[in-house]
Amino acid sequence: MTSAADYLVDRRKLARQTRFWRIAAFVAAAVAILAVGLRAASTLPGAGGAHIARLKISGVIAGEEQTRRLIHDIASSSARAVLVDIDSPGGTTEGSEQLYLDLRELSEKKPIVAVVGPVAASGAYIAALGADRIVVRGNSIVGSIGVLVEFPNFSGLLDKLGVQWEEIKSSPLKAAPNGLNPTSPEAREAMAAIVADSYTWFKDLVKTRRGLSDEELARVSDGRIFTGRQGVELKLADEIGGEKEAIDWLAKEKGIDKNLPVREWKPEDGLSRLGLISLAADAVGLKGVGDAFRRADNELEASSLEGLTSIWSMPGR
Numbered sequence: 001m002t003s004a005a006d007y008l009v010d011r012r013k014l015a016r017q018t019r020f021w022r023i024a025a026f027v028a029a030a031v032a033i034l035a036v037g038l039r040a041a042s043t044l045p046g047a048g049g050a051h052i053a054r055l056k057i058s059g060v061i062a063g064e065e066q067t068r069r070l071i072h073d074i075a076s077s078s079a080r081a082v083l084v085d086i087d088s089p090g091g092t093t094e095g096s097e098q099l100y101l102d103l104r105e106l107s108e109k110k111p112i113v114a115v116v117g118p119v120a121a122s123g124a125y126i127a128a129l130g131a132d133r134i135v136v137r138g139n140s141i142v143g144s145i146g147v148l149v150e151f152p153n154f155s156g157l158l159d160k161l162g163v164q165w166e167e168i169k170s171s172p173l174k175a176a177p178n179g180l181n182p183t184s185p186e187a188r189e190a191m192a193a194i195v196a197d198s199y200t201w202f203k204d205l206v207k208t209r210r211g212l213s214d215e216e217l218a219r220v221s222d223g224r225i226f227t228g229r230q231g232v233e234l235k236l237a238d239e240i241g242g243e244k245e246a247i248d249w250l251a252k253e254k255g256i257d258k259n260l261p262v263r264e265w266k267p268e269d270g271l272s273r274l275g276l277i278s279l280a281a282d283a284v285g286l287k288g289v290g291d292a293f294r295r296a297d298n299e300l301e302a303s304s305l306e307g308l309t310s311i312w313s314m315p316g317r
Helices: 002-042 065-075 093-107 123-128 155-161 185-210 214-220 228-233 243-254 275-283 287-303
Strands: 051-061 079-092 112-121 133-136 141-143 225-227 262-265 309-311
Touching: 051 065, 051 093, 051 123, 051 243, 065 093, 065 262, 079 093, 079 123, 079 243, 079 262, 093 112, 093 123, 093 185, 093 309, 112 123, 112 243, 123 141, 123 309, 133 228, 133 243, 141 228, 185 214, 225 228
Parallel strands: 051 079, 051 262, 079 112, 112 133, 112 141
Antiparallel strands: 079 309, 141 225
């Protein structure tokens, strides 16, 4: 009888534990779904009445379609002006160009101020040029004006392994360089030509948007980075400050009511490869876990860049 009683007690304990974890899992899932719903609802065009929109540009820029859709939605919303909050080392040159063009189109409907946080370098600086004004912190990082193309070369390793890569192609420069054969002088020259062409476009954009002379452009276009203070002195940015200074300028120069609420706009899906996990972790109070997944997502994006890139980053960042 004692064994039967103990068995029943154990079964009841197990049933209670199972119910507890089922309820906990349900609550966590419900909170995550609610958070996703609130995030999506917050991006509905025109929701919330007149306001100043805040659009965040962070991580690696690759011309994400969800960001483009968000800019389009802001253009048709009740937002009176836009603050573009930038913290990015850049990304693909084409993706940065597309972001610049989208912001210039948006600026035809609403005044835009780029507010630079820790860094707006290379492709992210291209995006900042799409704004009507650039505000930086004194110790922000700006600049890194330049273009590069990178590719691995495994030919030496293959030689050591006794492996030869053979190919038949229509012309010497087809699919060159490929990383499996030594890069020929002709292939290197061809790649250098497209880098030079894109670099000229980048410099011309900076010169036009920032109103620089040839001499002023030469001082800032050798690929180096600058602090925000240096950037203002060199005309890469307009003012030292943050959102307050940006809103003050909007009020003074564009007639925007400085007392309007600032509302952050986020992508409707907001869910990249690891986005749902990080969002759910935030929702249940595990912010550190969510941040770790977001960092991993940015590293995945950076490792998958293709084509010409305009990016700056400290080693190991």
